[in-house]
Amino acid sequence: MTGPLGPAGQVRRLALYESRGAVQHCRDFTREALHDWGWLPAVDGERLAVAEDVLLMVSELVTNACLHAGGPRELVLQRTGGGLRVEVSDDSVDLPVLQTDRPRSSPGGHGLRVVDRLAASWGSVPRPPGKTVWLEVEQPVDDR
Template sequence: MSTTRPYPPPGEPGPDAGGASPDHLPPPGGQVRRLHLVGASGAVPRARDFTRQALHDWGWLPAATADHRAAAEDVLLVVSELVTNACLHADGPEELRVSFAGKVLRLEVVDLGAGTPAPRTPHRAGRPGGHGMFIVQRLCLDWGVVRNESGAGKTVWAELAAPA
């Protein structure tokens, strides 16, 4: 779980360690893409397709370089892992939010689960399963969990760097 800074409220990009910065403001016009996934079949491919379209609209795709392609693939992998975790451990995702501002892309998956995701420790690379949050931890600038104020559920968020 995030240890580098306080958890931001769901739906809002997080502050830097020293406070809010222009890179963490919502995209122009406050644009945040939302995909409702309540009861949706095929939540993981739907979430990937939705995110892929957002990356296209924001100029990440089609990728101009190998680094840009790798950054987009990392985003799609993290979306897959977060939504899969919600499907397997939290009775399914409620909503996916994707936002991009400056140099940071933020992903949020809302679910009604009570558990708290965490990388398995120690990580056992040769064993099947249990790699999702390890992958998220490795690919992201930061990630964390925010409990819903209503008491039911949480938002798992992750932030990735934009390609240089």
């Protein structure tokens, strides 16, 4: 299926070997995919906001893998019929938990809250030797 924002079914994979520089490397990789798939450059503010949200959520998932799971091992971006799926895999078996009782004014611990608010859906699955944390974003509406 091909839509105005690139063909569904395309997959990009980035293998990661260390935490140092991983967040920026993953953001750059994602930005390039968004360009290739027509999400960037954005033709309006709504599209730009969606693309920026994707980059922020990639940063949050990769940062969480760096802080809590020994670093990310792979970033996968997949075009779906309705948008984009992002997956970050690491070697920790500990599944992420959304901290709803943490005061918003306290530092740290808010990454999954950001993902929970911005993603259409998200979750995690055990995947030997660790897990994959995923999120899905709906593609911006094409009004052209």
